[in-house]
């Protein structure tokens with residue numbers, strides 16, 4: 255086993271070996287946070303003798319959790335890698351062990367977007383709503399907002415109300431929002447489904463209500479480490495406080511310059527003010543960058559320095575000098591893409607594999623032009639996201655088949671019973687729904703009980719039931735990958751895709767099988783079918799890696815935490831990056847941090863580009879202020895600068911900044927903040943509507959909400 259302390263710099267060494275008490279690491283991009291974290295884990299296990307099962311290591315994504323597990327497995331040689339997970343994933347583990355405390359079965363379902371949409375579909379049909387009333391995505395947002403701010407005690411409905419009571423609440427709801435909200439809670443309770451927010455809220459509730467369970471977890475987690483702490487939100491912070499309450503060994507690491515999830519409730523203050531809440535904390539700074547060339551770092555430092563609201567710190571280079579950072583101006587978006595294609599071909603001819611090259615952008619729609627050019631130039635590429643891998647039809651179908659084996663739940667049944675066709679169309683489904691409703695049973699039970707019914711004549715219902723029963727009988731003891739292959743084969747699902755000639759879908763299924771296999775070999779904990787299913791709902795697109803030699807394309811958000819030898823950051827125009835939706839100064843600083851995250855992903859080469867043209871709203875496209883932020887001496891322009899265009903851009907940007915300045919006056923709160931109003935008293939900010947210059951506030955003493963101007967005298971309060 256290698257020496258875990260070897261090859262660490264002074265700050266990293268300190269971070270790894272200071273194991274007791276509260277430790278905060280403020281680290282720069284590429285300064286080896288991940289390295290420090292994994293070595294610290296290994297140090298605790300190898301050198302101190304802590305059992306991995308007593309360590310919790312929280313990462314931001316599943317992908318980083320997987321990578322961390324692999325690293326730790328290599329470093330400790332131990333198959334048990336403890337709790338290495340996202341907050342959500344960790345909560346799944348808690349609930350799998352202790353959900354009985356809220357009368358939920360171990361086999362609760364973790365709901366993802368597609369599941370929620372399937373539930374919404376049922377509600378819309380039952381109550382005659384259409385997408386004109388509200389789109390699914392708006393409905394999902396509304397539900398989330400309502401759970402987090404307007405109705406934070408909603409979980410008591412789920413936990414304490416009977417199914418009938420909830421159904422009644424749904425039946426008697428009149429307003430669209432109420433119908434959707436209570437309909438959703440009812441659907442959730444019906445299948446014991448929990449969405450991402452519920453996972454944390456339920457866990458917190460159990461910890462608050464049940465001292466025994468709380469103490470068990472507190473005592474079990476002797477050491478807690480949290481990565482990407484700059485993006486932690488209020489609920490996660492509360493969970494952290496509870497978890498470290500007994501041993502008080504907490505190690506947090508983050509980079510305030512990489513906070514990019516404020517819009518989802520992240521608050522960098524938790525990192526910056528950590529010493530105020532925990533005065534005994536020891537702070538370690540890690541600023542030496544091991545990832546990028548000094549040229550790239552100069553660009554990054556120069557860019558982020560323009561943020562006013564930040565802790566002053568510069569990334570220090572450790573690598574030798576490399577190539578200059580190029581900046582290209584295209585007459586059109588197409589010309590910009592042609593330039594990228596040309597540069598990529600040059601790199602490729604110099605021996606750089608395509609997979610070492612990544613194209614980053616602010617928004618997905620930018621790929622269209624790039625794709626058209628790449629197709630023409632025959633440059634192989636793959637897009638991360640777009641439709642999320644785990645949201646694709648064939649992947650959802652395959653997972654629903656697996657879920658049928660474990661839970662036989664209605665959502666999965668509705669998805670796969672007639673795919674491939676078994677003659678179980680709408681009419682027969684309606685019959686089953688009615689039977690299930692009357693007899694208070696699941697759709698699958700309804701089918702099983704009615705196999706001989708007149709209605710089921712001429713269908714393949716019986717063979718479907720025997721397939722599920724046969725495979726379900728021993729699925730729990732077999733490797734998930736094996737069960738998956740078998741069910742895709744025996745159900746005729748793969749055959750259906752082959753007949754349709756859907757090669758891409760078949761490839762995706764192959765990818766899924768591979769990812770299940772990888773999960774089995776790295777998960778450390780027991781990789782049972784139920785385990786896999788409860789965790790898979792948390793997976794995202796980035797969790798599936800393609801081994802092919804292709805240029806990768808992804809949004810900057812999904813590049814968080816990753817590094818690539820060559821990065822092309824395209825669409826660097828006002829209205830794109832920063833996005834045209836950026837309406838506050840804080841949001842603008844967040845956009846700049848996002849640009850900083852983008853440029854600090856690059857190891858050897860960085861290529862920036864922008865193009866003339868018009869935005870969706872018809873406005874002129876100017877070069878991004880972020881390009882203008884970077885000191886000229888650090889950029890090599892591929893052609894002489896069009897001075898006039900830059901001057902015009904400067905004028906435009908100055909005007910916009912001034913506008914933000916005006917807007918800013920008074921808008922000092924974010925949604926979720928508690929405030930005191932001189933007349934209405936205490937309340938909670940629900941929304942900040944910058945266009946109207948108003949907050950939507952729920953006052954504690956009022957039945958309905960009020961829109962209050964951002965200029966009104968409000969004071970922030972704690973409770």
Ligand SMILES: Nc1ncnc2c1ncn2[C@@H]1O[C@H](COP(=O)(O)OP(=O)(O)OP(=O)(O)O)[C@@H](O)[C@H]1O
Nearest residue numbers: 261262263283284285286287288289544545815816
């Ligand atoms: N002491 C060191 N000596 C040599 N290389 C190192 C050292 N520490 C880290 N590195 C290398 O530097 C690169 C960046 O490290 P890592 O990914 O851990 O950074 P990070 O701080 O997590 O980055 P970010 O926050 O930007 O995602 C990696 O390639 C890593 O192997």
